[in-house]
Amino acid sequence: MLPKAHAKLYELTAVQKNYAAAQKLFFEMLPLLELMEGGGKYTQFVKAACGLAGHPVGRRAARC
Secondary structure, eight states: HHHHHHHHHHHIISSSSHHHOOOOHHHHHHHHHHHHHSSSOOHHHHHHHHHTTTTSHHHHHOOO
16 A cells, blocks of 8 residues: 555655645555554564565565
Protein backbone atom coordinates (compact mmCIF):
# COMPACT_ATOMS: atom_id res chain seq x y z
CA MET A 1 0.00 0.00 0.00
CA LEU A 2 2.54 2.58 1.05
CA PRO A 3 4.92 2.38 -1.92
CA LYS A 4 2.06 2.92 -4.37
CA ALA A 5 0.56 5.62 -2.15
CA HIS A 6 3.90 7.43 -1.95
CA ALA A 7 4.25 7.29 -5.72
CA LYS A 8 0.71 8.62 -6.11
CA LEU A 9 1.45 11.39 -3.60
CA TYR A 10 4.48 12.42 -5.62
CA GLU A 11 2.47 12.33 -8.83
CA LEU A 12 -0.28 14.50 -7.33
CA THR A 13 2.10 17.11 -5.92
CA ALA A 14 5.11 17.32 -8.23
CA VAL A 15 3.55 16.44 -11.56
CA GLN A 16 -0.14 17.32 -11.41
CA LYS A 17 0.13 20.13 -8.85
CA ASN A 18 -3.16 18.85 -7.40
CA TYR A 19 -2.51 19.86 -3.81
CA ALA A 20 -6.06 19.26 -2.57
CA ALA A 21 -5.98 15.63 -3.70
CA ALA A 22 -2.43 15.23 -2.38
CA GLN A 23 -3.44 16.56 1.02
CA LYS A 24 -6.41 14.18 1.15
CA LEU A 25 -4.17 11.22 0.30
CA PHE A 26 -1.53 12.31 2.82
CA PHE A 27 -4.06 12.43 5.64
CA GLU A 28 -5.31 8.97 4.65
CA MET A 29 -1.73 7.69 4.90
CA LEU A 30 -0.90 9.54 8.12
CA PRO A 31 -2.14 6.99 10.73
CA LEU A 32 0.07 4.26 9.28
CA LEU A 33 3.03 6.63 8.90
CA GLU A 34 2.67 7.74 12.52
CA LEU A 35 2.51 4.12 13.68
CA MET A 36 5.64 3.23 11.76
CA GLU A 37 7.59 6.28 12.90
CA GLY A 38 6.39 6.46 16.49
CA GLY A 39 5.83 2.79 17.24
CA GLY A 40 9.51 2.10 17.94
CA LYS A 41 9.49 -0.94 15.67
CA TYR A 42 10.09 0.60 12.25
CA THR A 43 12.58 -2.05 11.14
CA GLN A 44 10.28 -4.89 12.20
CA PHE A 45 7.36 -3.31 10.33
CA VAL A 46 9.43 -2.91 7.17
CA LYS A 47 10.71 -6.50 7.34
CA ALA A 48 7.18 -7.82 7.86
CA ALA A 49 5.87 -5.76 4.96
CA CYS A 50 8.66 -7.01 2.70
CA GLY A 51 7.80 -10.58 3.66
CA LEU A 52 4.11 -10.04 2.96
CA ALA A 53 5.03 -8.61 -0.43
CA GLY A 54 7.00 -11.77 -1.25
CA HIS A 55 10.46 -10.37 -0.51
CA PRO A 56 11.68 -11.97 2.74
CA VAL A 57 14.58 -10.15 4.38
CA GLY A 58 16.79 -10.66 7.42
CA ARG A 59 18.51 -13.70 8.88
CA ARG A 60 15.58 -16.04 8.31
CA ALA A 61 15.44 -15.06 4.63
CA ALA A 62 19.07 -16.09 4.20
CA ARG A 63 18.19 -19.61 5.39
CA CYS A 64 15.11 -19.95 3.15
